[in-house]
Amino acid sequence: MSEHEVSLACPAPLANDERILLAHGGGGRLTQRLIEDVFLPAFQNPALETRHDAAECALPSAHLAFTSDSYVVRPLFFPGGDIGTLAINGTVNDLAMSGARPMWLSAAFILEEGLPLATLRRIAASMQHAAAAASVQIVTGDTKVVDQGKADGVFISTSGVGIIEHNLRILPASVRAGDAVLLSGDIGRHGIAVISAREGLAFESEIASDCAPLSAMVLALLEASVEIHCLRDLTRGGLASALNEIAQTARVRIDINEGAIPVSEAVHGACEILGFDPLYVACEGRCVAFVKSTDAERALNIMRAHSVGTGATHMGNVTAGSEGLVTLRTRVGTGRIVDMLSGEQLPRIC
Amino acid sequence: MSEHEVSLACPAPLANDERILLAHGGGGRLTQRLIEDVFLPAFQNPALETRHDAAECALPSAHLAFTSDSYVVRPLFFPGGDIGTLAINGTVNDLAMSGARPMWLSAAFILEEGLPLATLRRIAASMQHAAAAASVQIVTGDTKVVDQGKADGVFISTSGVGIIEHNLRILPASVRAGDAVLLSGDIGRHGIAVISAREGLAFESEIASDCAPLSAMVLALLEASVEIHCLRDLTRGGLASALNEIAQTARVRIDINEGAIPVSEAVHGACEILGFDPLYVACEGRCVAFVKSTDAERALNIMRAHSVGTGATHMGNVTAGSEGLVTLRTRVGTGRIVDMLSGEQLPRIC
Numbered sequence: 117m118s119e120h121e122v123s124l125a126c127p128a129p130l131a132n133d134e135r136i137l138l139a140h141g142g143g144g145r146l147t148q149r150l151i152e153d154v155f156l157p158a159f160q161n162p163a164l165e166t167r168h169d170a171a172e173c174a175l176p177s178a179h180l181a182f183t184s185d186s187y188v189v190r191p192l193f194f195p196g197g198d199i200g201t202l203a204i205n206g207t208v209n210d211l212a213m214s215g216a217r218p219m220w221l222s223a224a225f226i227l228e229e230g231l232p233l234a235t236l237r238r239i240a241a242s243m244q245h246a247a248a249a250a251s252v253q254i255v256t257g258d259t260k261v262v263d264q265g266k267a268d269g270v271f272i273s274t275s276g277v278g279i280i281e282h283n284l285r286i287l288p289a290s291v292r293a294g295d296a297v298l299l300s301g302d303i304g305r306h307g308i309a310v311i312s313a314r315e316g317l318a319f320e321s322e323i324a325s326d327c328a329p330l331s332a333m334v335l336a337l338l339e340a341s342v343e344i345h346c347l348r349d350l351t352r353g354g355l356a357s358a359l360n361e362i363a364q365t366a367r368v369r370i371d372i373n374e375g376a377i378p379v380s381e382a383v384h385g386a387c388e389i390l391g392f393d394p395l396y397v398a399c400e401g402r403c404v405a406f407v408k409s410t411d412a413e414r415a416l417n418i419m420r421a422h423s424v425g426t427g428a429t430h431m432g433n434v435t436a437g438s439e440g441l442v443t444l445r446t447r448v449g450t451g452r453i454v455d456m457l458s459g460e461q462l463p464r465i466c
Numbered sequence: 467m468s469e470h471e472v473s474l475a476c477p478a479p480l481a482n483d484e485r486i487l488l489a490h491g492g493g494g495r496l497t498q499r500l501i502e503d504v505f506l507p508a509f510q511n512p513a514l515e516t517r518h519d520a521a522e523c524a525l526p527s528a529h530l531a532f533t534s535d536s537y538v539v540r541p542l543f544f545p546g547g548d549i550g551t552l553a554i555n556g557t558v559n560d561l562a563m564s565g566a567r568p569m570w571l572s573a574a575f576i577l578e579e580g581l582p583l584a585t586l587r588r589i590a591a592s593m594q595h596a597a598a599a600a601s602v603q604i605v606t607g608d609t610k611v612v613d614q615g616k617a618d619g620v621f622i623s624t625s626g627v628g629i630i631e632h633n634l635r636i637l638p639a640s641v642r643a644g645d646a647v648l649l650s651g652d653i654g655r656h657g658i659a660v661i662s663a664r665e666g667l668a669f670e671s672e673i674a675s676d677c678a679p680l681s682a683m684v685l686a687l688l689e690a691s692v693e694i695h696c697l698r699d700l701t702r703g704g705l706a707s708a709l710n711e712i713a714q715t716a717r718v719r720i721d722i723n724e725g726a727i728p729v730s731e732a733v734h735g736a737c738e739i740l741g742f743d744p745l746y747v748a749c750e751g752r753c754v755a756f757v758k759s760t761d762a763e764r765a766l767n768i769m770r771a772h773s774v775g776t777g778a779t780h781m782g783n784v785t786a787g788s789e790g791l792v793t794l795r796t797r798v799g800t801g802r803i804v805d806m807l808s809g810e811q812l813p814r815i816c
Contacts, residue, residue: 175529
């Protein structure tokens with residue numbers, strides 16, 4: 117066997133101060149080394165180790181949920197998380213919003229030439245940590261590299277497959293008049309954490325992203341047979357946009373109470389300084405749950421038993437008679453219409 | 467009902483000369499209009515129309531394949547295809563390489579601010595056309611927009627879920643000494659088509675990409691009970707890299723014959739001018755099949771009955787006794803080792 121073949125079988129590990137080259141995306145030896153040196157050790161599991169184009173997954177049931185998201189957050193690292201934690205939790209939460217048990221994730225990376233390898237390693241480690249916390253496996257993936265200046269460090273697209281074990285139709289169209297609207301906790305932390313990291317703003321107390329997986333809490337609601345009609349996580353566009361989307365699709369009116377919408381003092385202060393309305397600021401570990409009104413108290417108790425739901429509130433109710441309207445009763449007793457986000461408040465927060 | 471609400475329910479359609487704004491990725495009204503005006507009409511199907519975070523898919527069997535790829539090809543349009551056809555066929559083919567029946571796709575778009583809406587519409591139409599041709603549905607997706615200069619027009623990540631209906635283990639590790647190695651047709655057209663579009667090269671006859679779905683051909687082989695041990699499509703790194711990867715994983719030696727590797731005269735000429743070796747140039751509608759030797763003739767006849775396999779050949783054989791070696795017998799009877807692609811030959815061809 118020639119020396120050359122030995123080097124094929126045992127490539128020198130990539131040094132941490134190396135940078136991403138175009139050839140790391142070329143499908144040849146450098147791509148192979150990147151996979152072997154960064155991704156396989158970080159995400160190790162049997163499906164990934166078959167080194168095949170598609171992962172094979174055996175299903176215990178025959179109904180699945182499938183979702184996909186790209187993550188382009190800037191900066192890559194922020195208080196409470198980074199693009200890696202976001203890429204896992206965001207996709208886990210989209211599956212959870214169908215009431216599915218998240219199982220398998222894919223991760224497709226678009227890397228900018230010149231990215232420090234140490235940055236990629238740190239992101240891969242975050243992803244693995246988040247995947248373990250959410251009980252999912254990263255079973256397949258892809259890496260592309262584009263020329264310097266043609267991307268912004270790292271973009272990650274994650275897709276997810278989950279198993280649906282319930283017989284409910286958890287969908288905007290299932291929302292009906294009389295439903296209780298529950299909010300899982302305080303809003304606005306993710307958006308403020310990212311914007312303060314991006315702009316180098318320092319508030320009195322550091323505001324950390326709420327980025328977290330919601331699946332365990334949702335599965336607990338389902339196990340307790342809470343009649344859930346719809347779930348929605350509060351990402352881009354925030355609480356206001358999520359409620360408007362649901363109100364429009366279900367053709368109902370949603371009345372919410374400002375006093376039942378928790379906003380931390382720090383987020384409230386930051387929003388005042390920045391001129392933002394917390395109702396439109398993104399979360400990455402918060403959701404609304406539309407449930408049968410008689411199940412509301414029981415659901416709240418279950419949500420509050422989970423770390424992501426300690427601050428859960430009965431925020432409002434669904435009424436009939438309007439096509440897609442969200443109204444807010446303020447703390448001082450006046451009412452106003454809560455509109456959908458128009459234009460862009462905070463670009464690239466996920 | 468106020469005028470304002472009417473405008474919510476019936477947004478003015480996006481004009482074709484509009485350009486992508488950051489707010490099209492903000493999760494608010496403009497995101498909603500982009501989805502309603504471009505993606506829903508292009509990809510229409512019931513799963514997508516639920517407008518929920520994850521698509522729900524009912525499975526007839528309980529074993530699935532799951533894959534993901536990002537597409538960053540430059541330019542976006544090239545002879546024989548565009549980034550849209552590539553994004554569908556590439557992911558369909560990755561599923562087919564597991565012997566799975568491709569079923570559901572997701573599409574996550576990263577758009578550069580300022581992208582003409584007409585370009586996005588054209589790509590979405592290509593995707594729908596390719597999806598219909600491959601009998602798959604685009605059931606879920608996502609759109610992010612990044613600032614001008616932070617991406618390169620459009621990047622698309624597609625994931626796919628397919629159903630595995632066979633009991634074979636179609637994997638590199640299943641390859642064994644004695645296997646016949648079949649090639650589905652002429653190589654190198656995709657890479658040359660893209661590079662000539664990018665560099666504005668004009669060859670005597672236009673070279674069109676071979677971009678096409680391989681799933682129908684693979685399913686026909688499985689239906690005929692051909693004993694397939696491994697399949698691999700010949701994308702980045704080309705035939706040489708695909709064979710090397712398989713030889714290394716299966717710890718076998720693969721001997722191939724140059725005379726049985728079809729290369730069109732046009733591709734051959736272009737490679738000579740550009741200094742490329744066709745063995746390393748990407749295809750997007752070609753694969754190798756490792757089959758039990760006694761099934762080789764029958765498999766070739768089945769492959770040749772499909773438009774993507776008319777040029778199929780018995781290109782070589784697997785022998786034992788070496789860890790990960792690919793050898794080529796040239797047309798003049800000499801032999802040489804075919805190495806893995808080292809470095810980058812053609813960046814961003816998919």
